[in-house]
Amino acid sequence: MKKNGYRFVLLSALFFLIVACSNNENEAGDQEQGEEETDGATEALEIYTTIFPLEDFANKIGGEYVHVTNLVPVGADAHTFEPTARDMISVAEGDAFIYNGAGLEGFAAALIDTINGETVAIVEAAKNIDLIDTSDTEPSEEGHAHEEGESHAHEEEHAHEGEDAHAHEEEHAHEGEDAHGHSHDQDPHVWLDPILSISMAEEIKNALIELMPEQEETFSSNFAELKAELEALDAEFTAMVEQAEKDTFLVSHAGYGYWERRYGLTQVGISGISPTSEPSQRELQRIIEFAKENNLQHVMFEQNISTKVAEVVTNEVGAEPLYLHNLEALVEEDVQQEEDYFSLMRQNIESLRTALQ
Template sequence: MKKQSLLISIILLIAVSLVACNGGDASTQSTNEETTDSNKLKIYTTIYPLEDFTKKIGGDLVEVEGILPPGADAHTYEPTSKLMVDIAKSDGFIYSGVGIDSFAEQIEESLAKENVAFINAGEGIELLAHTVEEDTHEDEAHVDEEDTHEEEHDHGDTDPHVWIDPILSITLAENIKNALVELHPDGKQTFEENFQQLKSQLEDLDKSFKDVVNQSDKKEILVSHAAYGYWEKRYGIKQISVLGLSPTEEPSQKELQRIIETATEHEINYVIFESNVSSNVTDIVQAQIGAEALTLSNLETVTDEDIKNNEDYFSIMKKNLETLKKALSSK
């Protein structure tokens, strides 16, 4: 992690130097004048829901570009020097502020002297404290090696995946709307109207999730990555996760056995994988319990296929809802 942080810092230093060499202030001023002339804001975003919400709220008044490549993992993403120069020339940079895109903090620090608005979309959202129950059983027989393993996983982290909760997504969207109004006051009516439409869609999606879970045969799902804590809190399901909050967190042999035993106890018929997360360990669990594979999108990024099919937050979430409905069935 320290090596990754050092590498990002070096990249950002090079990028800032490039901005300065290209006449950073002049370039920014020129770009902002062009934006004013075209009556459009240029906004960069991190994770996909922020990109999609900004496009829906901004409409024709905002040009939006997400920085994460299709299928990327936000936990390990590293910005390029070219991207840094592009962000320095833009009007705003929207990040989640919930910990998934930690690289955003370094971008903000490096571009502090540039005329760019940094927007924390997650402001005001209370994050869930994350604990993996299978990793924290009251087992007095834990040996020192296992205790060390627990500390390395740092299971006391907060869960950053707030956007999978439609109600919390309303807060993300409202923060984005407020930032756009501040950057472009003349577009206030457009932004307000578009936000209200988006809010209504998110409320409808919330109702759909409640209906599916309330009508389900069971409440437990077996997932490869612990990204669904907000579904647990909002809708009362229970996630049994093979990996931790970060897809790089793999269980010990003892934890793995607990996961298999818990899945068997609850007669889990499906293992839910993610479109941008692969895990040999999850494959092992699937084989051990004889479960069928299903796929969810955690929406950090979209895939090339999603882009080709013109998918958006709502179409992907509706597919997730169908997957959840099947995973919660007893068949």
């Protein structure tokens, strides 16, 4: 806590120092900005986001009227990312800061406190979503709670009628906080559910309309197109699950609870809600035994998460690796191939189609 407090004080001091030094630069730019507005050009809104889905949705809704920057770099992890002082300055000078919320971004609270009083709009995309609560059940010392003699216990612990019995996630919940101080009493990975993503996109649309009301028709039209595409993606996901032979998949970290709730799937997460929470040796052995008993022939790796522990399970089980994209952040290959939310989610559908055979 002392280290975090020192870091916050230091970043705050740097923030005010850089702002003071940049006043002259801002004043010098006022005349240039005025000339641009006189010419009739509409200046794009400066939007800052924390995860790729928010960046992608903001671009799709805002179009030419937004310039979107994602704070979390390519290949990084939003769970552990920490912004620089310059990042904070940039956000403070922007028009909107859009973050997921639900405890995903451990840096968000400090950043918001630092920029408090500035004119930047603060948008919590997941604020109106019914989150999965991972603290309903006490953590079990039995690892992923696959009790001896009950080969289907995992199904009971994942009651799919809207219940939040994600026992394998709760066992990694760290009594509310992980080593980085991030709360994981709630599952923050809401963007993986296309229907919940509609709610997130609507928060973005509303914020853009408030910032640039003269473009309400454009933003509303773009949102309607995005909503229709998300609904179509949901239908594709549902069709894949209905055709699958299995409903259980083994994955490197337990970030897919919203697929469980929406589509009736069961994830077996090798790590917990946060990918930094590695399993104990006992938990790891139970995961391996469960995978063998249930003939899980694939382990799903993720694009921005260490594969060391997952590789142990893969080798012990004799499974084949597959890849899921958690969409928190892109990797260089995604950037080069110009992937978007929908192309990555459709890749996930195809990976699951193979894993659930």
